[in-house]
Amino acid sequence: MRLVLVAGTTAVAAVEGISAAGAHPALMRHTPSADAEILVYGAPVAAPDGTTHPTPVSPEGCPTPAVMTRAAREVLGFDATVVDAGLAAPTGAPTVSLDAAPGRDVRDPEAVPDAHGIFERGRRLGRALPDDGPLLLGETIPGGTTTALGVLTALGHEVGVSSSLPENPLALKREVVAAGLDASDLEPGEAADDPLDAVRAVGDPVLAGVAGLAVGALDAGVEVVLAGGTQLVAAGAVVRGFSDAPLELATTSFVADSTPDLAAACSTLALDLTVTDPGFTDDHVATRHYRAGVGKEGVGMGGALALAAEHAALDDTRERIRLVYDRLLDGEGP
């Protein structure tokens, strides 16, 4: 069992009101680097150059889903490998680099000029990883649902995407995506036969990396679980340009309940959908925010919770979430 977390950034995160993956837009570039550290070590650590990252919380104080995934990892003991697909800030976590630059704004002519290269390097790594059970692929990239919407639109899939915000700013995302397609001279659906061109035009480097890793692992006959929400649906859509192998998408009930098109999209893309309700309650700040619709998914949370459910370890994971949260955000109390 291994979770590969693909971590990167996109300039889209800087669009006001588009993401909750950080207490403030200026902090969002730190979120993926901090998520990697929380997954690997259980807490942010200083990078060797001295860079430190605050624990990612939404503007309302909702903790990053890295907390949930780390908690499941502490209970289940699965391996975690972080892949750098465009980090903008150094991390103290060990990473395998796909030699990817941060993603540009999708309203630039090219959002990911090297999409093909990142995909190929991800594919090589995916082929090379040992087959030690299901390979879970997760993501951390603030602004990533907007680039996911861009790619899905360019590929001709009419799927709404999820949001880390309780009120999904879908109109704003559609506006950004429309401007992005326009800047890339693409009509909706026009990239259907060339998914990497969609990523190049209006995607992000994490999508290129996740898709490459998935295709490489499927090439090698490894069972792949896309661990996440609508961003992983977009990755699945890219994968389907290269492989028809069985593929699972494991996400949280928070995403499934707020994304009416999810089941249909998974059906269209032949993604075997697993939805896990973590059974959160309102009596702790870490879980209350999720019940209020913040956060929802990320850092492989849906896949990690599905594993926990499969191993009858959801109760233990919920208990562990409090420990991990307290370790990270000591003093803020429930």
Added chain:
Amino acid sequence: MRLVLVAGTTAVAAVEGISAAGAHPALMRHTPSADAEILVYGAPVAAPDGTTHPTPVSPEGCPTPAVMTRAAREVLGFDATVVDAGLAAPTGAPTVSLDAAPGRDVRDPEAVPDAHGIFERGRRLGRALPDDGPLLLGETIPGGTTTALGVLTALGHEVGVSSSLPENPLALKREVVAAGLDASDLEPGEAADDPLDAVRAVGDPVLAGVAGLAVGALDAGVEVVLAGGTQLVAAGAVVRGFSDAPLELATTSFVADSTPDLAAACSTLALDLTVTDPGFTDDHVATRHYRAGVGKEGVGMGGALALAAEHAALDDTRERIRLVYDRLLDGEGP
């Protein structure tokens, strides 16, 4: 429990006859990258750029000690983190980079021009790592016993160093070190008050990184185990320029039995010496070579075996070594 493997290279490895850490001198630049992959994944994997590394074996076919450490890790389940302190070939293993270049030949005026910077970045990382039990520090750097001899000599310690070869080419090492000190305008013992200057002049980047990590972890009150042989003694000598905290050195009986000065050196440096006899037999190629004096130590082997002994898991580890070996070198048989 965490093993941090500090991996790097030095041009000294290219000196004919100085190291057995590779079947051929030209392959030695691959050894640390492959060792990292074996420790993390259980076998070499292709790096994202397509670089592949052969499993490191000595010219006679003795497998890298990464096999032993990986076996102990599979039995005990400790975390492993790889730190890049001057790798010369890309690795598929995730790494934290200390932003170190490969070490130069010690006979150049400066072997590690940025020794201070590498040490400081290692120190920051060592301070930042979570305190999850004893921190084991191991190394992989072909040619590293020669640079260790260089640093020990520059610091005024008259300690013989060990070898991955059954016949230790100590005269050759002393000759290289003497030329190195000469090129750096240093007399033996002259750098006693400035251990990082010894590393800069005649050391290697892994020594700078290990010493920095150890000092940082000791700063943070974490228990540190130097997991290795005479290279780790040299690291300990550097650490003693910065910290008087308790410090353990855990190595194999292969090093201890062939290094008469080891106990005295540990005593001088106040290193608490643990020697583990892995109880190898002659009935398998992986272990037979070690009994014949090849390999001896590396990739944290001494520390990993000490942990196994402490947890009454040496028998399981020996059994596991066969499995790991067969996975790596399938078909070569016992």
